[in-house]
Amino acid sequence: FEFDLGLAPEFAVDVTKKAIIQYKVVADMKMIDNQVKSIRKQYGKLISKDTVTKNDEITGTFVSDERELSNKTTFAIEVIKGKKQLSAIIGAMVGDTVVLKTKGLFKDDHDNEKYLGVSHEDAHGLDIEVSIKIKEVNTREMAELDQDLFDKLFGEGVITSEEQLKERIKADAEKQFEQQSDQKLLNDVVESLIENTKFDLPSDFLRRWIQISGEKEMTEEEAKEEFDRSEKGLRYQLIEGKLRAENNLQVTFEELKDHSKNMIKTQMAQFGQMNPTEEEVEAIVARIMGNEEEVKRLSEQLNTNKMLIFFKENAKLKTKEITYEKFMKEAYA
Missing domain, CATH: 1.10.3120 (Trigger factor, domain 2)
Structure with a gap:
């Protein structure tokens, strides 16, 4: 052997x-304040509008014949980066179709995947022309930082002030x-x-x-x-x-x-x-x-x-x- x-x-x-x-x-004040803002938006009221302004949310369908793309989505105007794209969207009305370049459209390229429905690989540096038909325009009235909101978030009496919330x-x-x-x-x-x-x-x-x-x-x-x-x-x-x-x-x-x-x-x-x-x-x-x-x-x-x-x-x-x-x-x- x-x-x-x-x-x-x-x-x-x-x-x-x-x-x-x-x-x-550590969570710095910028992060904490952003989280408070996000909570107030989440629990706030949606108010329907006809015309887009800079603090609104848009619901519509992005379309591209070049990529055979059709993706219904909702996004806040604040995620838009490009000045030309912002100029094209702000002032548009429900029912309008707006044509946009995707290069530099969003602050984060990953948002191309989130809002346009393209693959993660394609999202980086995407440079095509898309159109969006606006179905809804809403503005969000932020919730008050009061006891009613604190109780919804954490249960009755657990949090009693903005300081405790933070x-x-x-x-x-x-x-x-x-x-x-x-x-x-x-x-x-x-x-x-x-x-x-x-x-x-x-x-x-x-x-x-x-x-x-x-x-x-x-x-x-x-x-x-x-x-x-x-x-x-x-x-x-x-x-x-x-x-x-x-x-x-x-x-x-x-x-x-x-x-x-x-x-x-x-x-x-x-x-x-x-x-x-x-x-x-x-x-x-x-x-x-x-x-x-x-x-x-x-x-x-x-x-x-x-x-x-x-x-x-x-x-x-x-x-x-x-x-x-x-x-x-x-x-x-």
């Missing part, structure tokens, strides 16, 4: 070797931002560990294994290309496995059950079931634990959470406070 062995390498992992930026993303908006927004900054932190720590944890993989063995382990045997060149694509993933599997073993980061069955219970209670609360019985929750947990795919998904969630907590507590981190707008530009440039 002949055996082909690939031995796991010996190495040490140092999560403090290189400082990683931990972003604290504080709640800020807290809710920053809670959502934390999920994104956590994911960024996790990605950056993983990349740093792969780059700074030096060890040799049994490359020849792994290429041979890749070559013969699939349903269809690969050529040497195909196996080499597949190894090159997966090398980072293989390295991190070994690094993560070592960290889990040395720091007792495995997920237990009881942790999985508790995580499932908390998830179920949260979901039931969202649908108004605030106080489910223990029997109801246990019955749903039992069904989840009997579903192999669901158990795998929840285990992966818990494993990721454990690694994130470990990195937050042990890695060398440098906190940077930043607005969401700047975070998106800096973190994903």
